[in-house]
Amino acid sequence: MAATEEIRGVGHSVKRVEDARFIRGRGNYFDDITLPGMLHLEFLRSPLAHARIKSIDTSAAEAVPGVVAVVTGELLAQHNLAWMPTLSGDTQAVLATDKVRFQGQEVAAVIAETVYIARDAVELIDVDYDPLPAITSPQQALAKDAPVIRDEKEGQEDNRIYSVASGDKEATDKAFAAADRVVELDTFYPRCHPAPLECCGCVADVDSATGKTTIYMTSQAPHVHRTLFALVAGLPEHKIRIISPDLGGGFGNKVPIYPGYVVATAASLLIGRPVKWVEDRTGNLISTGFARDFHMHGELALEGDKITGLRVTLLSDNGAFFADAQPTKCKAGLFDIVTGSYDIPAADVQAEGAYTNKAPGGVAYRCSFRVTEASYLIERLVQTAAYEIDMDPAEFRRANLIKPDQFPYTSATGFEYDSGDYEAALDLALEKIGYAELRKEQEEAREEGRLLGIGIATFTEVVGAGKGIEYQIAGLRMNDGAELRIHPTGKAVLKLSVKSQGQGHETTFAQIVAEELGLQPEDVEVQEGDTDNTPYGLGTYASRSTPVSGAATAMVSRRVRNKAKKIAAHLLEASADDIDFEDGRFVVKGAPEKAKTIQEVAFAAYTSVPQGLECGLEAVYYYDPPNMTYPFGTYAVLVEIDRGTGAWKVRKVVAVDDCGVRINPMIVEGQIMGGLTEGFGIAAMELITFDEEGNCIGSNFMDYLLPTAWETPSFDLGETVTPSPHHPLGAKGVGESATVGSPAAYVNAVVDALAHAGVRNLEMPVTSDKVWAALNEVGLAE
Amino acid sequence: MTETATEQAVHTKQVTAAVNGQARSAAVETRLLLVHFIRETLGLTGTHIGCDTTSCGACTVLLDGVPVKSCTMFAVQADGHELTTVEGLAPPGGLHPVQEGFHEEHGLQCGFCTPGMMLTATALLAENPDPSEEEIRWAISGNICRCTGYQNIVKSVQYAAAKMKEASE
Numbered sequence: 001m002a003a004t005e006e007i008r009g010v011g012h013s014v015k016r017v018e019d020a021r022f023i024r025g026r027g028n029y030f031d032d033i034t035l036p037g038m039l040h041l042e043f044l045r046s047p048l049a050h051a052r053i054k055s056i057d058t059s060a061a062e063a064v065p066g067v068v069a070v071v072t073g074e075l076l077a078q079h080n081l082a083w084m085p086t087l088s089g090d091t092q093a094v095l096a097t098d099k100v101r102f103q104g105q106e107v108a109a110v111i112a113e114t115v116y117i118a119r120d121a122v123e124l125i126d127v128d129y130d131p132l133p134a135i136t137s138p139q140q141a142l143a144k145d146a147p148v149i150r151d152e153k154e155g156q157e158d159n160r161i162y163s164v165a166s167g168d169k170e171a172t173d174k175a176f177a178a179a180d181r182v183v184e185l186d187t188f189y190p191r192c193h194p195a196p197l198e199c200c201g202c203v204a205d206v207d208s209a210t211g212k213t214t215i216y217m218t219s220q221a222p223h224v225h226r227t228l229f230a231l232v233a234g235l236p237e238h239k240i241r242i243i244s245p246d247l248g249g250g251f252g253n254k255v256p257i258y259p260g261y262v263v264a265t266a267a268s269l270l271i272g273r274p275v276k277w278v279e280d281r282t283g284n285l286i287s288t289g290f291a292r293d294f295h296m297h298g299e300l301a302l303e304g305d306k307i308t309g310l311r312v313t314l315l316s317d318n319g320a321f322f323a324d325a326q327p328t329k330c331k332a333g334l335f336d337i338v339t340g341s342y343d344i345p346a347a348d349v350q351a352e353g354a355y356t357n358k359a360p361g362g363v364a365y366r367c368s369f370r371v372t373e374a375s376y377l378i379e380r381l382v383q384t385a386a387y388e389i390d391m392d393p394a395e396f397r398r399a400n401l402i403k404p405d406q407f408p409y410t411s412a413t414g415f416e417y418d419s420g421d422y423e424a425a426l427d428l429a430l431e432k433i434g435y436a437e438l439r440k441e442q443e444e445a446r447e448e449g450r451l452l453g454i455g456i457a458t459f460t461e462v463v464g465a466g467k468g469i470e471y472q473i474a475g476l477r478m479n480d481g482a483e484l485r486i487h488p489t490g491k492a493v494l495k496l497s498v499k500s501q502g503q504g505h506e507t508t509f510a511q512i513v514a515e516e517l518g519l520q521p522e523d524v525e526v527q528e529g530d531t532d533n534t535p536y537g538l539g540t541y542a543s544r545s546t547p548v549s550g551a552a553t554a555m556v557s558r559r560v561r562n563k564a565k566k567i568a569a570h571l572l573e574a575s576a577d578d579i580d581f582e583d584g585r586f587v588v589k590g591a592p593e594k595a596k597t598i599q600e601v602a603f604a605a606y607t608s609v610p611q612g613l614e615c616g617l618e619a620v621y622y623y624d625p626p627n628m629t630y631p632f633g634t635y636a637v638l639v640e641i642d643r644g645t646g647a648w649k650v651r652k653v654v655a656v657d658d659c660g661v662r663i664n665p666m667i668v669e670g671q672i673m674g675g676l677t678e679g680f681g682i683a684a685m686e687l688i689t690f691d692e693e694g695n696c697i698g699s700n701f702m703d704y705l706l707p708t709a710w711e712t713p714s715f716d717l718g719e720t721v722t723p724s725p726h727h728p729l730g731a732k733g734v735g736e737s738a739t740v741g742s743p744a745a746y747v748n749a750v751v752d753a754l755a756h757a758g759v760r761n762l763e764m765p766v767t768s769d770k771v772w773a774a775l776n777e778v779g780l781a782e
Numbered sequence: 783m784t785e786t787a788t789e790q791a792v793h794t795k796q797v798t799a800a801v802n803g804q805a806r807s808a809a810v811e812t813r814l815l816l817v818h819f820i821r822e823t824l825g826l827t828g829t830h831i832g833c834d835t836t837s838c839g840a841c842t843v844l845l846d847g848v849p850v851k852s853c854t855m856f857a858v859q860a861d862g863h864e865l866t867t868v869e870g871l872a873p874p875g876g877l878h879p880v881q882e883g884f885h886e887e888h889g890l891q892c893g894f895c896t897p898g899m900m901l902t903a904t905a906l907l908a909e910n911p912d913p914s915e916e917e918i919r920w921a922i923s924g925n926i927c928r929c930t931g932y933q934n935i936v937k938s939v940q941y942a943a944a945k946m947k948e949a950s951e
Contacts, residue, residue, distance in 0.1 A: 015885060022893030023881040025828015025868030029894065032827035115818075116811065197832045197840055197894040197928050248830065248894030249928045281833040502892030502929045670888050673931030701837035701926070709932040710923035 007584045009515025010729060013666035016507045017522065018500075027246045030216045033203050035274040039068055041264050042118035043283065044108040044125045046100035049134035049357040049694020050149070053096060053107070053127060060124035061110055066117035068271055070125065071109040071263055073097035081266055084232050087224075087256055087473055088331075090161070090322035091153070092360060094259045100129070101149055101320035102359050103696050104286030106259040111267045111275060134694035135159065138295065138317045138354035149320055149355045161322045161353035162331040167310075167413045172301075172348035175309030179301035183385040189373045190764055191293035191317070191358075192686040193698070194365040195706060196501070198248020199284040200258055204265040205274040211239050213269070217261055219244040219529075220254045220499055221325075221539025224476060226531045228257055233265070244529035250501030251678070252364025255325045255541050256289045285704055286696045289324055290688060291365030293317040293358075294373045298338075298381045301346075305391055305399045310344050310412070312377065314351040316362060322353065323360035325541065326369065327471040327478065333369025334462050336413035340378040341422045341460040341632060342400040347412035357694045366678055366739040368463045368542035379457040379744030380761070387755050392439070393748070394430055397458045398423060408725075415462055417630045418732075424720045425656045426458050429634035432718050433654040438638060446756065451641040451780065453648075455749025459741035460632040463733045464547025468624045473538060477624065480544070481535025482552035484513065484560050485618040488606040490599030492517070492524040494556075497537020498549040499529045503735060504667045505545065509553050511663055512729065516557030517564070518584025518598045535620055543631070543733035546663065547724075552623035554728040559619035563605075567617075568596045570610035629724045629732035633657040635676075635745040641753045643782035646772025648750050650680070650713035655742070658720045660732035665719075668734050673715050675738025681707040682739070683746035685765050754778060797861045801826070802870025810857050816850075817841045819857035820867060828868035828897045832926070839925030842898030843867050849902045851924075868897035871904065879945035880904050880938070889938030891929030899925045903939045911950075912943055 008014050021027050058070040073095035076082040083091045096107050108125050112118035135141045135149060141159035150156045176182060202217035213235060219225050222242040230237035247254060260277040268275040279288070294316050301309035314332060318324070326333060332351035339347050363369050386396035401422040402409050409417040430436075435454065442452045468477030483495040494513055498505065510524035528534060537549065561581060568586035569576040578589045586601060588594040605617035638652040655672055662668045685705040688698035698704040723730025743764065750766050751759055757778035762770055775781035798807040801824060808823050820829045820843065831853055832840030841853040844866035871878040880900045883889065890896040899922060906913060906921040913921065918939045919932070927935060 016888065018893070019885040019890060022890055022896050023868075023877070023884050023900065024872075025826070025897045027828075027893045029827075029830070031821075031831070034822075116813070195928065197838060197892070197926065198830070199832075247892060248832075249892045251928070278831075281835065281838075502890075502894075504891065666888050670891060670930060670934060673933050674891065674929045675931075677931035678928070700835050701833040702835055706838075706926050706928070708923040708926060709919040709935065712919075712932050714933055715931065 007514050007518055008521055009511050010661065010663050012511065012664065014507055014511055014521050014664055016504050018504065018506045029198055029246050029248055030201055030203060030218055031278050033216050035203060035205055038203065038274040038276055039111050039113060039271065040115045040118050041267060041275050041277040042110050042115065042122050043106045044122045045283065045287065046096065046103060046105040046107050048100055048129055048131055049103045050132040051100050051129035052132060053099060054130055055128045056108060057126040058108060061121040064117060064121040064124065066113040067110055067121045069111045069267060071095065071111065071267055076266060079266065081233065081262060084257065084262055086321060086323040088322050088324055088326035092321035092323050094262045098152055102357050103694050104359060109263045111271065134357040136356060136358060136690045136692060136694050138315045138356060141354040141356050149357060159355040161318055161355060163352045164331050166336050166349045167347040169348045171346040172309045172311055175346040176301045176311065179303060179308060181302040181389065183300045183302065183381065183388050185298050185381045185384050185761060187296050187377065187380060187761060188763055189292040189294040189296065189376055191290050191688040192365060192682050193285055193290045193688055193704060194251035194253035195285065195704065196249030196251055196253050199279040199281060200254060200260065200288055201278040202261050202264050203274055203276045204268040206265065206268040208272045212241065213239060213265065214241045214243065215261065215265055216243045216245055218247055218254045220250045220501060220541050222499060222529055222531050223497055223536045224473060224538055225257060227476065228474060242531045244499045247499065247501040251366045252541050253289050254501065255364060256323055258288055281701060282699050285688065286699045287359050289361035289364040290359055291363065291367065292373060293362065296373065296377045298377045300381055300385050302385060302389065305389060305396060307342055307344050307400050310339060310347040312338055312349045316353040317356050317358065318353050318362050319356055319358040319360035321360035324363040325473055327465055327473060330369065333363050335370040335374045337371050337415060337460065337462045338374035338378050339411045339413060340375060341402060341458045343402045343406065344412055349413060358690060366675060366736045368461060368736055371461050372740045375459045375461065375740045376744045379459060380747065383748045383751065384760050387760065394426065394435060394456055397456065398426060401458065416627055418627055418724050418726055419722045420460065420630060420632050421720060421722050422458060422632060425632060425634045425658050428718050428720060429636045429654050429656040432716060433636040433638065433652055435636065451643060451753040453639045453641065453749040453751065453753025455637045455745045455747065455752050456634065457741045457745040457748065458634045460630055461737055461740050462628050462630055463543035463736065464625055464629040465542055465544060466548065466625045466628045476538060478538045479622050479624045480537030480548045480552050481620060481622045482549065482556040483535045483620045484556045486560060486602045488603050490519065490523065490602040492519060494524055494526045494553060495534040496526065496528045496549050497535050498540040498545045500540065503545060503671065504664065508664045508667055509550065512550060512553045513557050516554055517561060543735045546731050547629045547727060547733045548623055548625055550663065550731055551625065551728050552621050555623055556619050556621035559621055560617060563617060564598060564601045566613055567601045567604050567609060571596050571600065571604055626726045629660065629727060631659040631732040631734060631737050633737060633741060635741050637745045637749040639749040639753060641750065641771060643775060643780060646768035646775055648771060653713050654716045654718065655738060656718040656720060657734060657737050658722050659734035659737060660724045660727065661721060661730035663729065663731060669717055671734050672717060672738045675736060676715050676742050677707055677712050678739045679742030680712060680746060683743045683764055683766055685767065687765050754780065795858050797857050799860045800864045802866060812856065812858050814857045815853060816855040816857045816860055817852035820852060826867050826869050830894055830897065832894065839898045839902065840895050842901050842925060844901050844905055847905060847908060849905045866901065868900060871900065878904065879942040882945065883938035883941035887934050887937040887941050889930060889935045895925060895927045899927060899935060903942065907943055907946060911947060
């Protein structure tokens, strides 16, 4: 056997293999795909938020040379495609027929030889609208006599989507009755948008000769999308091939199915040529999966410095269609994680959702189904409570954290937390930021007339859905498959159901195989995104890839390893029971000099397999997580406020994350820094809002502000490692931790700078004008 | 509504530019955006489109060595100029120090902003071979990255600066 070189498996910061194409401009994003005879689709979008469509005249558009077809809802209705099901069990208009229900809604589509011609023709479509009053908040939507937005739905008599409760109301009422103090917070997590740098789109290619439909699309969940296409369009599933090529970011925006995919596919079917749809930025911001828009009221019951109860009422604005991905039974997603890192004996959560005349969506943006809102509420509430009982916010947290010996911990809302050592993460973060000294500096600064604030968030997430019997999307169990083939020369191909949007799957998952089989990661090619060539699974969002697909990869590797052991035993003339897998080799127990590498075993698998054993070395594994994973951490932020302008500057960010075992620490840290930046954007500037007529404000990157390198702070990262006991590698997932945990830390810091003057809340985005108003209110403005 | 062939011809112009060191020429509609000329006419798909409003920088290319956002320039404005796209940063098989830096320092994730970001960085280093962190952050502030949080991009540019300095010594 060959001299052993250290296997760069789990725990190594292996440089990314996918970089090779991206740094050369050789990525393969869907818009880079050009097929022979390809046509282009452009949408006419509604200028009004709520209006009845009286007529649509497409004749002038159709007359433009180069226009091949103009598609309307009426045409789609003839094929039963004017409406489609959503991932949360509602319906959504593909092209509007009866009414438009939000500004930017797709009304008609032009299919033309070039994008320029298509855009010219869109301008010539004449729609006669009869305007209706626009509803722009869920409070308006649920008011008596509000016009019914979804009047086409049988039995829908108001604008309510759902009304659900969880936890234990009776126990919570008791806790509040017995409390010596109750602390409240009303807050609104505003509408923001994942805004991946690449917008959505597709190239749909229906081959009329073979009946095969190939759709290159921006999909974080290609297998789910294929099944839905089969169900919606009545196409045989094996004749649909979804290829999700390189994705220019996703953050949840590329989970739902959008009208563009459906219209492009229908057009390709009807015309017999490939059709490309490229969304522009405005289309992306005004019509696709937004995030949050969540009104929250929280109350904590306190006895001394202990939290004894939590009561929450929620009102979500889901826009005109309930269209975001939802694990079947949880209408408010996984919001029940709202008890966070704290040992709270009783909780009561009441949630309602409403339709409004705004774009549909709600849960996306780097968040595991409303975990972000939950984390924000509890972290803001806890800080408020600390001020009210005049206790240091870090120490108040410490007093209420779930202790290590309480795991597995069942929360008052029914989650079973897998593992945690919250205090260790808190201690490390406080030490790294120099908390005690900073509190002194804050005091001294105040005397000099300067305002410093220190914000903390000791968050816990729930990710990796997850336990197929309880969590399903469109009825599909949230499981993921992995298929591993080892070729005769010992090189491997790993095929996965998930889909990277920049997370580095081609590197990380190769490292898992490397670890489990003794290969180098560069000898493993990871393939994803093509439904014809990868096993079924629910895709990448909600930090699922490592918890679910990473586990599937480890398990499929072990399945291959078990067979490899038998072959090694044959080669080493030993019994399979006497073969151990040690240091990346198959070794005879007690005789370390007798060993075979995976390469030797792989060759034998195809050349000299023992009698009675099948030839080849490959396996498939479908992983159904026994539980979700619960990453956690402590973020600490130091800000300074300009009393003259209300501007606040981040001086320091410390982020201690515990995501269990880190497979590729470099990639993990990259994920955290990206999330800390998006969290900063949400806290400081990102906002989609609407005027009273339902006009979207925040419909381009001049109005919807994103952090640049100039505003974005530097980050000081730390880690603790508490493995997940039920994940085969002990990993928990990390993609969303920082967007979940950090917004509260930033806001807590700004509030902290003003807390001594009585300020308790500032709403996101915390822009300087809001801080300026608060400074004036409490007499701190300069 | 429809135009005659003559009217269309009026709106067409020959554009000739030195693209990545090679003379490229095409007759284009005068309203054709530079980014579409690069991506569709020339087939250089490494230049991306992210926002349509000059805000994000995914479409950044170098025009006579200066970063420009090709989504808000017309192709005809590039006539007679030199263009550098990501495909022209290094000869085939080679890597520019900036490309190497982005790989070594994990300065990219989804890769969509990367070409524009690298071209902006290249222009910065041509003008200022030893930029401070602040100068780097300012220089790339017209290029949005949604994935990395910029810290590693700053390191990538610093890596390239060091590498280029080493090579020039």
